[in-house]
Amino acid sequence: MNTVTRPRILVVGAGFAGVECVRRLERKLSPDEADVTLVTPFAYQLYLPLLPQVASGVLTPQSIAVSLRRSKKYRTRIIPGGAIGVDLKSKVCVIRTITDEIVNEPYDYIVLAPGSITRTFDIPGLTDHAFGMKTLAEAAYIRDHVISQLDLADASQDPVERASRLQFVVVGGGYAGTETAACLQRLTHAAVKRYPRLDPSLIKWHLIDIAPKLMPELGDKLGSSAQEILRRRGIDISLGTSIAKAGPEEVTFTDGRVIPTRTLIWTAGVVASPLIATLGAETVKGRLSVAPEMNLPGDDGVFALGDSAAVPDLAKGDGAMCPPTAQHALRQGRHVADNVIASLRGQAMKPYVHKDLGLVVDLGGTDAVSKPLGIELRGLPAQAVARGYHWSALRTNVAKTRVMTNWLLNAVAGDDFVRTGFQARKAARLKDFEYTDAYLTPEQVRERVEGSGGPE
Ligand SMILES: Cc1cc2nc3c(=O)[nH]c(=O)nc-3n(C[C@H](O)[C@H](O)[C@H](O)COP(=O)(O)OP(=O)(O)OC[C@H]3O[C@@H](n4cnc5c(N)ncnc54)[C@H](O)[C@@H]3O)c2cc1C
Numbered sequence: 001m002n003t004v005t006r007p008r009i010l011v012v013g014a015g016f017a018g019v020e021c022v023r024r025l026e027r028k029l030s031p032d033e034a035d036v037t038l039v040t041p042f043a044y045q046l047y048l049p050l051l052p053q054v055a056s057g058v059l060t061p062q063s064i065a066v067s068l069r070r071s072k073k074y075r076t077r078i079i080p081g082g083a084i085g086v087d088l089k090s091k092v093c094v095i096r097t098i099t100d101e102i103v104n105e106p107y108d109y110i111v112l113a114p115g116s117i118t119r120t121f122d123i124p125g126l127t128d129h130a131f132g133m134k135t136l137a138e139a140a141y142i143r144d145h146v147i148s149q150l151d152l153a154d155a156s157q158d159p160v161e162r163a164s165r166l167q168f169v170v171v172g173g174g175y176a177g178t179e180t181a182a183c184l185q186r187l188t189h190a191a192v193k194r195y196p197r198l199d200p201s202l203i204k205w206h207l208i209d210i211a212p213k214l215m216p217e218l219g220d221k222l223g224s225s226a227q228e229i230l231r232r233r234g235i236d237i238s239l240g241t242s243i244a245k246a247g248p249e250e251v252t253f254t255d256g257r258v259i260p261t262r263t264l265i266w267t268a269g270v271v272a273s274p275l276i277a278t279l280g281a282e283t284v285k286g287r288l289s290v291a292p293e294m295n296l297p298g299d300d301g302v303f304a305l306g307d308s309a310a311v312p313d314l315a316k317g318d319g320a321m322c323p324p325t326a327q328h329a330l331r332q333g334r335h336v337a338d339n340v341i342a343s344l345r346g347q348a349m350k351p352y353v354h355k356d357l358g359l360v361v362d363l364g365g366t367d368a369v370s371k372p373l374g375i376e377l378r379g380l381p382a383q384a385v386a387r388g389y390h391w392s393a394l395r396t397n398v399a400k401t402r403v404m405t406n407w408l409l410n411a412v413a414g415d416d417f418v419r420t421g422f423q424a425r426k427a428a429r430l431k432d433f434e435y436t437d438a439y440l441t442p443e444q445v446r447e448r449v450e451g452s453g454g455p456e
Helices: 016-028 048-055 136-155 159-165 175-194 220-232 274-279 326-344 379-393 397-413 430-434 442-451
Strands: 008-012 035-040 044-046 065-067 077-087 092-097 102-106 109-112 116-118 167-171 204-209 236-239 243-246 250-253 258-260 264-266 270-272 287-289 302-304 358-362 368-372
Touching (some): 008 016, 016 044, 016 326, 048 136, 048 175, 077 102, 077 274, 077 442, 092 442, 102 442, 116 430, 136 159, 136 430, 167 258, 175 220, 220 236, 302 326, 358 379, 368 379
Parallel strands (some): 008 035
Antiparallel strands (some): 044 065, 077 092, 092 102, 116 270, 243 250, 250 258, 358 368
16 A cells, blocks of 8 residues: 555644544544544543542542553554644644654644643742642642642641641632642541541641632632532632742742742643644634634644634634633544545535533532533532533543542542652652643744755
């Protein structure tokens, strides 16, 4: 078979958008119609919405890492690495493999789905002292870190040290931050019973946000219910507040309060992957500006979707763009595959339209608030909808079984609060987990592509 004449489709990123796209391409294209290649640093698709449950130990990390090699039917070639630049003119993607080799991968069609990274601001000490909640390693690390604070506070005779180890700050009142604070507070609340020398009242969780409301997309009534649940559980919520300064042992809030803490979790929004900036193309708030068909106008064969693209939200209208959610990313993944195939076969592409189905927020245990299809739910019904939704959205039956078994096991046997000692001696923070400094500038991409004689 002559592989050179077949169009080459390169998909960047194996998240919700990328994996859905690849699976659909595999299903709908015959093997001799096109070669499909996927670039991804990891061998799994991460089910991000359940990350707070990994941090709190309800789920094991493996349960939300869905294998990319589960079936023999999966015929896509996988390059283990990350794209660090794209040269649209030469149609070459520059990739750093997991062994740090830099390779040029030529393509005819490229689907950009590298997702997003944690959005940070120019706040002194922030990137050096904050953790994010975006990767599996981060979630596992935070769990170890929180348990080690209890261990160290328990061993310490110094009341000042104890106080700083037993206070925890989460910044970001969106669903990621709220779920993280809620799930981790449940962890420390349950764990402290195993530390008879520690006074439980010293443990304090702070959830802060610069906005006047938590999760405004839930609406006033449901947002207040979520706030009420968290306050009842002793989480201190400060709205209209952010961080002025972060240090190794304390955090200063913008309202002047200085909180002794060694745990700052930053979940104040996301920005598109730095890969997008390497294209030198038009962006909207950092996301690649694409047409409703998710292609880049003026550049043949370039598509972008998910958190990294500004896809017009036609269901909402008024120039809105789709929010960065898994709900949109996975549907866009399927849709973009259809558009790539249409373009390959010389057919018309279709615009992406999806009406938001609502939001589910799991606050741990039986606490939850959900708004499926506009219906406001609280408590057990909300929790059933939240878990049912996530469970059904997991892609493989093995992942579904792992998650369900973990939920049942946790409900029956609880947690053992084991600290694994994972990276215990080397502090790792936001920038270490998200590899934000790995990317090339548009000029470096050009140099790299031209220097190696252009596309092969
Ligand atoms: C804690 C948390 C809770 C959330 N809860 C919800 C929820 O309840 N409901 C909801 O709808 N959404 C939720 N989201 C948002 C949702 O997870 C994202 O919108 C969704 O993952 C976006 O899909 P994506 O495919 O664009 O990106 P991702 O799913 O993030 O996938 C991007 C992939 O690209 C890979 N990648 C990154 N850079 C490169 C590169 N340079 N080269 C190659 N590969 C690369 C990454 O490793 C990753 O595999 C939550 C997010 C978080 C963090």
